[in-house]
Amino acid sequence: xxxxxKLSCVVVLxxxxxxxxxxxxxxxxxxxxxxxxxxxxxxxxxxxxTDDLGRDRFARVLYGTRISLLLAPAAALVSTVLAAxxxxxxxxxxxxxxxxxxxxxxLFLSLPWLFLLITVRALMPLNVSPLxxxxxTFLILGLxxxxxxxxxxxxxxxxxxxxxxxxxxxxxxxxxPRLFLVHVLPNLKPVLYAQFWISIPVFILAEANLxxxxxxxxxxxxxxxxxxxxxxxxxxxxxxxxxxxxxxxLIVVMTSFQLLLSDNEEVTA
Amino acid sequence: MNGRRTFLQxxxxxxxxxxxxxxxxxxxxxxxxxxxxxxxxxxxxxxxSSLSIRYLTGGVLVRVNRHTQELEPELAExxxxxxxxxxxxxxxxxxxxxxDGSSFSAEDVAFTLQRLMDPALHSxxxxxxxxxxxxxxxxVVAPDQIVITFPAALAGMDRLFDQVAIMxxxxxxxxxxxxxxxxxxxxxxxxxxxxxxxPNYWKKDAQGRRLPYLDSIQxxxxxxxxxxxxxxxxxxxxxxxxxxxDYFDRLSVSSPELAHDAGxxxxxxxxxxxxxxxxxxxxxKRAWFRSANFRHxxxxxxxxxxxxxxxFNGHAxxxxxxxxxxxxxxxxxxxxxxxxxxEAAMKHLQADGFHLQNGSLFDKAGNAVExxxxxxxxxxxxxxxxxxxxxxxxxxxxxVNVVTLDFPSLIERISQKFNYEAAMLGFRNVDxxxxxxxxxxxxxxxxxxxxxxxxxxxxxWEAEIDRLMQAQASSVDPKKRKESFDRVQEIVAEQAPFIYxxxxxxxxxxxxxxxxxxxxxxxxxxxxxxxxxxxKSNQNANVRASR
Numbered sequence: 001x002x003x004x005x006k007l008s009c010v011v012v013l014x015x016x017x018x019x020x021x022x023x024x025x026x027x028x029x030x031x032x033x034x035x036x037x038x039x040x041x042x043x044x045x046x047x048x049x050t051d052d053l054g055r056d057r058f059a060r061v062l063y064g065t066r067i068s069l070l071l072a073p074a075a076a077l078v079s080t081v082l083a084a085x086x087x088x089x090x091x092x093x094x095x096x097x098x099x100x101x102x103x104x105x106x107l108f109l110s111l112p113w114l115f116l117l118i119t120v121r122a123l124m125p126l127n128v129s130p131l132x133x134x135x136x137t138f139l140i141l142g143l144x145x146x147x148x149x150x151x152x153x154x155x156x157x158x159x160x161x162x163x164x165x166x167x168x169x170x171x172x173x174x175x176x177p178r179l180f181l182v183h184v185l186p187n188l189k190p191v192l193y194a195q196f197w198i199s200i201p202v203f204i205l206a207e208a209n210l211x212x213x214x215x216x217x218x219x220x221x222x223x224x225x226x227x228x229x230x231x232x233x234x235x236x237x238x239x240x241x242x243x244x245x246x247x248x249x250l251i252v253v254m255t256s257f258q259l260l261l262s263d264n265e266e267v268t269a
Numbered sequence: 270m271n272g273r274r275t276f277l278q279x280x281x282x283x284x285x286x287x288x289x290x291x292x293x294x295x296x297x298x299x300x301x302x303x304x305x306x307x308x309x310x311x312x313x314x315x316x317x318s319s320l321s322i323r324y325l326t327g328g329v330l331v332r333v334n335r336h337t338q339e340l341e342p343e344l345a346e347x348x349x350x351x352x353x354x355x356x357x358x359x360x361x362x363x364x365x366x367x368x369d370g371s372s373f374s375a376e377d378v379a380f381t382l383q384r385l386m387d388p389a390l391h392s393x394x395x396x397x398x399x400x401x402x403x404x405x406x407x408x409v410v411a412p413d414q415i416v417i418t419f420p421a422a423l424a425g426m427d428r429l430f431d432q433v434a435i436m437x438x439x440x441x442x443x444x445x446x447x448x449x450x451x452x453x454x455x456x457x458x459x460x461x462x463x464x465x466x467x468p469n470y471w472k473k474d475a476q477g478r479r480l481p482y483l484d485s486i487q488x489x490x491x492x493x494x495x496x497x498x499x500x501x502x503x504x505x506x507x508x509x510x511x512x513x514x515d516y517f518d519r520l521s522v523s524s525p526e527l528a529h530d531a532g533x534x535x536x537x538x539x540x541x542x543x544x545x546x547x548x549x550x551x552x553x554k555r556a557w558f559r560s561a562n563f564r565h566x567x568x569x570x571x572x573x574x575x576x577x578x579x580x581f582n583g584h585a586x587x588x589x590x591x592x593x594x595x596x597x598x599x600x601x602x603x604x605x606x607x608x609x610x611x612e613a614a615m616k617h618l619q620a621d622g623f624h625l626q627n628g629s630l631f632d633k634a635g636n637a638v639e640x641x642x643x644x645x646x647x648x649x650x651x652x653x654x655x656x657x658x659x660x661x662x663x664x665x666x667x668x669v670n671v672v673t674l675d676f677p678s679l680i681e682r683i684s685q686k687f688n689y690e691a692a693m694l695g696f697r698n699v700d701x702x703x704x705x706x707x708x709x710x711x712x713x714x715x716x717x718x719x720x721x722x723x724x725x726x727x728x729x730w731e732a733e734i735d736r737l738m739q740a741q742a743s744s745v746d747p748k749k750r751k752e753s754f755d756r757v758q759e760i761v762a763e764q765a766p767f768i769y770x771x772x773x774x775x776x777x778x779x780x781x782x783x784x785x786x787x788x789x790x791x792x793x794x795x796x797x798x799x800x801x802x803x804x805k806s807n808q809n810a811n812v813r814a815s816r
Contacts, residue, residue, distance in 0.1 A: 033660050038579045053579060053653055122678035126641040126689060127670055219656045219671045232495075232649070 008256035015253055019066035026059030031220035041242065048242050051230060055220070061246055064222035068204050069253070071138040076199035078142030080149060080192055084185075087150030091157025092184050101154055108147040116144060117210060133218035137210065141203045149195035156191045160184050201254045208250070224250050295484045296804035298783070300508045300796070301491040301500075306462065309453060310444050311434035312385050312392045318490070320699075321510075324793055325464055325486065327434025328448020328471075330359055330378065331427060335789045335797035338597055338701060340428055344373065344435060344448060344471075354422030354745030361413040366469040367437050367446040375415040379407040380438035382417060394432050397704070398423065422743045424750055425702040450481040450800035462488040472800060481800035501778055507804070508786065508795045509778040513650065514584040517776040527778050529788040529795075533586045533595045534775040535698035538651060539767045540642060540658070540691055542567075544720040546727070548687035553636050557621075558690070564765040566617035571661050572609040576771050580653045584776055588769035590758045591709075595772065595790045596701050599751065601758040606769075611664060618665070630666030639668040640690040643682065646673035648695075654770060655693050683718065692718070693770075699792050703741060703754045710738045710757060719766045730764050781805070 018025065028034075034046075034054035042049045048057035090101030120140050128136065160166055161184070169183050208225035210216035217223040227246035306318040311327045314320055330345040342348075345359040365373040385395040386405045398405060403420030410416055419426065440446035445453065447467060454465035464486040472480045489506075491497050498516050500506045502523075512520070520528040542558035543550060557563045573587035587606035592599050615625075622633030630638040642658065644651045652673055659669040674682070682689045698705070708716045712723040712731045726732035734757050741753035761767065775790040784803045788795045796802065 031660070033579075033657065035575050035579050035657075053656060118675055119678075122674050126643060126672045127639065129668075129670065133670075219652070220659065 004259050008259040011252060011256045012260070015065060015249070016069060019062050019069060022059065022062035022066055026056060026062050028056040028059050030055065030060045030063040030222050032056070041240070048245055049240075057242070057245070060222040060227060061249065064224050064227050064246065065249065065253075067134055067217065067221065068207060068224040071134060072200045072203040072207070073196075075138040075142035075145070075203045076196050078139065079146040079199050079203075080196045082143070082146035083149035083153050083195060084188065084192055086146065087153030088157045088185065088188055089180070090150075091154040091159075092161055092180050094158060094161050098154060098158060102151070105147050105151050105154070109151070113144060113206075114209065117141070117206070120144070121210070128218070130218040130221035134221055134223065137207060137217055138203065141206050145199060145203060145206070149199065152195060153188060153191055156188055157184060160187055197257065197260065201257050204250070204254070295482075297485045297487055298483050298508075298796075298799075298802060298804065299487045299489065299506050300510065301497045301506060302462065302488050303490075303492050303494075303497075305459060305490055306456075309456070311436065312381070312390060312394055315393050321488070321793055321796075322453065322462060322464075323434050324449075325451045325796070325799055326447045326449040326453060326467075328365075328373075329432075329434060330361075330430045333428060333431045333701070333791070335791040335793075336787060338791070340431070345430075348427055350427055350745060352745070354424060354426070354743075355420070356416060356418045357426055358410075358414065358416045361415070362471065363413060365448065365471040367440055367448055368452045368467045368469055369437070369440050369442050369446040370469060371437055371440045371446060373435070373437075373448060374412040375409040376412075377435050377438045378415050379409050381433060381436045382407050384436065385433060397429050397432070398426075422745060424742050424744055425704055428702055451483075451486055454485070460490060462490070464488065470800070474801070482803045483799070486799070501780070504780070507780040507783050510793055510795050512776050512778055514581045514773075514776065517584060517778075518582050520778055524781075526781060529777045529779055530584055531775040531777070531788050531790050531794065533593055533772040534790045535593045535595055535701070535772075536695060537588050537591075537593060537698070537769055537772050538654065538693070538695040539588065539769045540693040541719045541767050542640075542691045543683075543687060543689055544766070545687040546720070548689075550688075550690055551636075553632060553634060554640060554690060557632065557638070557640075560621050561764050562617045562621045563623075564768065566614040566665070567662065567667075568607045568765050568768045569610045569614035569617065570665050570667075571607075571658055571768070571770065573606055573770060574609065575661075576654050576657055579657065580650050581771065581773060584774040585771040586774070588772045590761055590769055591706065591767070592703075592754075592758060593698070593772045595775075596698075598747075599701060599703055599754060601755040603755075604758060604762055611661075614665060625666050628666055629668070637668065638666065639670070641670040641672050642691045642693050643672045643674055643679055643689050644693040645676045645679050647676075650773075651693055651695065658693075658770075684715070684721070701791075703738070703750075703757070707738060707742065710734050730760050734760055 028046075032055065034050055034056070036054065037046070037050055038054040039052055040046060040050045040054075046056045046058065048061060051057050051060065086101055087105070090098045117140060121137070124136060166179070166183055169179055174182070204224060207216050207223060208228050210225055216225040219226070224246055228250070230243055231247060302318040302321060304316065304318050306322055307316045308314060308319050309322065311323045314323045329343050331348065332341050332343045333339070334341050344362050344365060346362050347360045349358045350356070359378065361373070361375055361378070367373060382405065384390060385392055386398060387395075398419070405420070406418040408416045408418070423429075435448055436444060437446040448471070450467055450470045450472070451464035452467045453462060455461075455463040466481055466484050470480055474480055491500075494513070494516070497506065497509060498512070498520075501509055517528050517530070542564060544555070544559050548555065577583060577585040577587060586594070589604050589606045590601070592601065594600050594602075618630065623630055623638065624633075625631075632638060642655050644655050646652075652671070655671045659671055662669050679692075683692050700706075708714045709718070711717060712720070712726040712735055715721050717723070720727065723731070726735055737753045737757045737760075741750040741757075744750050744753070775788065775794050777788045777795045779786045779788060779795055782805045784805055785798065785801050786795055787798065789797060791797065
């Protein structure tokens with residue numbers, strides 16, 4: 001493990017630990033409005049100041065990190081499983097199945113995903129709790145974000161289908177689901193892992209995009225997306241640099257993920 | 270010696286004249302339109318950008334002074350409304366020319382009115398003139414006199430002519446021939462609209478100098494407010510007609526002389542509950558929403574002072590009702606904004622059988638009180654208000670879910686499917702007269718938001734509002750109209766179908782190079798007297814022009 005990867009691990013673990021300790025580190029909570037001190041600078045009471053409604057920004061960053069970091073991997077898991085089912089199976093079966101699956105995947109990829117997300121989000125029931133809304137938001141991201149991974153997996157599975165060891169297994173009388181589960185799927189694992197890691201930052205950014213449009217996680221629950229919305233209209237970085245903390249955190253965590261991922265890709269190669 | 274004196278006199282004259290020309294004439298005013306103008310036809314105008322262009326280019330018979338709110342003569346020297354309120358006679362100004370040089374007469378007014386009232390044109394400006402079944406007639410009595418007759422009495426009809434830009438009956442240039450201070454010289458789709466001074470504009474200043482003072486107005490199409498503000502700060506723009514409170518405060522810190530707060534505007538933000546009989550919401554929730562006690566409790570539990578102070582940085586006032594206090598004539602001064610009284614709110618709820626249990630509110634059937642408030646995504650102030658209302662109502666044990674939706678989805682839910690529980694939106698009022706609100710208050714109207722398109726009024730108080738609105742619309746006596754509309758405002762305060770939250774202040778920014786600007790609360794806030802605006806120095810304009 002090289003130094004960069006070690007450092008990335010430490011950063012990701014530290015951020016996760018801090019977000020999990022939000023209840024102790026920021027007892028004020030993410031929702032309480034200190035209406036006498038809206039948009040205040042950092043102080044002893046509010047380490048990163050308060051937002052426009054007087055809510056403690058430090059607490060919101062910690063809770064928002066917890067939500068984004070917990071649910072983005074969950075959404076990545078959903079999308080990777082779907083990709084494995086569609087892409088992996090189609091590649092393994094080959095022939096007409098592969099052509100149909102590729103056509104379907106291409107069609108799915110050609111959809112304007114942001115508008116699709118907005119439409120799906122608008123069709124959701126209105127009266128859902130903020131916690132449920134965040135779960136639904138990431139679930140939608142997971143359900144709509146499988147296509148790119150499925151394309152990669154279909155190609156990989158297609159390559160494996162005609163490999164020597166699969167032909168040998170087939171000649172030995174192994175076929176059907178057993179052949180897929182015992183010989184093909186284990187060899188797809190490195191690609192699956194890579195796709196899983198790639199999806200996490202993609203989903204975090206997708207949620208941030210939805211948050212910027214006001215369609216992400218429901219208030220008063222924070223997420224990185226809703227925290228980044230605070231930067232709208234920020235003309236000068238020098239005026240209130242503490243407002244940049246969520247952005248810096250997002251960049252640091254994403255960079256760490258990428259470093260971890262690149263190392264992972266080297267291992268799989 | 271004499272030669273030297275003459276030279277000095279000439280020099281003084283030159284300096285004085287050049288100073289006068291710098292202060293009083295020429296130059297190019299620059300500001301932004303926030304969207305593409307949808308039309309240049311003054312009778313089809315329906316959007317803000319087209320409205321701005323119509324205001325700057327169109328000549329009208331009468332004009333509501335945006336500062337005094339009084340009606341003033343423009344192309345009509347005088348006018349007279351008949352006692353039965355069905356007829357108006359205009360005496361027109363002599364010697365007025367369109368921008369293309371053709372002369373203005375009563376025939377042009379008749380032509381404009383005929384076109385305006387053509388059902389095939391679908392003019393929203395024309396809709397305001399439809400007072401009853403039958404057609405609107407016009408009779409040219411003389412080249413400078415016209416009588417317009419309506420099928421039924423039309424209250425406040427004279428003020429409606431503020432919106433009617435007169436078109437030429439004979440000019441081949443159609444809508445390009447205008448009577449206003451400026452004319453559209455160039456339009457680059459998606460980029461800008463360039464207005465040039467109308468050389469034939471009829472108005473003159475006290476010194477007999479022909480208006481407008483400005484040579485031109487450059488309107489850049491710029492939807493992004495951040496970019497607009499940055500350009501204003503860099504001196505590339507001369508004014509911003511409407512700015513939000515965040516920008517206003519930042520500007521106030523750096524350049525307080527450029528930021529203008531004209532006080533409460535006519536605009537209001539409010540919320541309401543879905544009371545539609547067949548809306549897809551649980552029956553017990555419909556019962557809450559139809560209870561005046563419940564609506565009052567919600568209204569009393571909202572801290573409007575906090576909304577004004579926190580969301581708008583103090584640049585808003587707690588709203589009283591459907592009419593802003595800024596509307597000098599029509600506001601019912603006996604009404605006051607609902608005070609923040611959580612205890613009184615709880616008493617209202619208890620009167621309806623609601624009770625607290627472990628910090629949560631339940632109705633008499635044991636249903637937990639929880640509802641969603643939908644609002645449009647992208648409106649930061651409204652989203653912030655919704656979150657503050659969420660916390661305020663949480664103190665009563667009411668659980669509120671704030672949902673932001675893209676605007677088309679929101680409109681579909683609140684006006685077609687009625688699949689929502691409560692909504693928060695704003696009302697942008699450009700009309701001082703209550704007739705402009707008929708589409709909201711009549712129970713049969715499409716915009717009767719809480720329960721639209723009723724075949725017959727479902728409640729006694731809605732029937733009473735219907736009666737009062739029709740009474741004020743059919744009367745020409747301002748006093749009687751005021752009495753009727755005051756009663757409407759009182760019923761609205763008693764029944765709280767809309768829970769009014771705040772009236773935002775009219776905030777604008779005007780560069781120090783602009784002279785004569787007097788930002789007001791009525792649209793267009795900063796350039797309502799565009800023909801009398803001057804630029805201190807046209808040096809910038811020249812630099813810009815050369816670029």
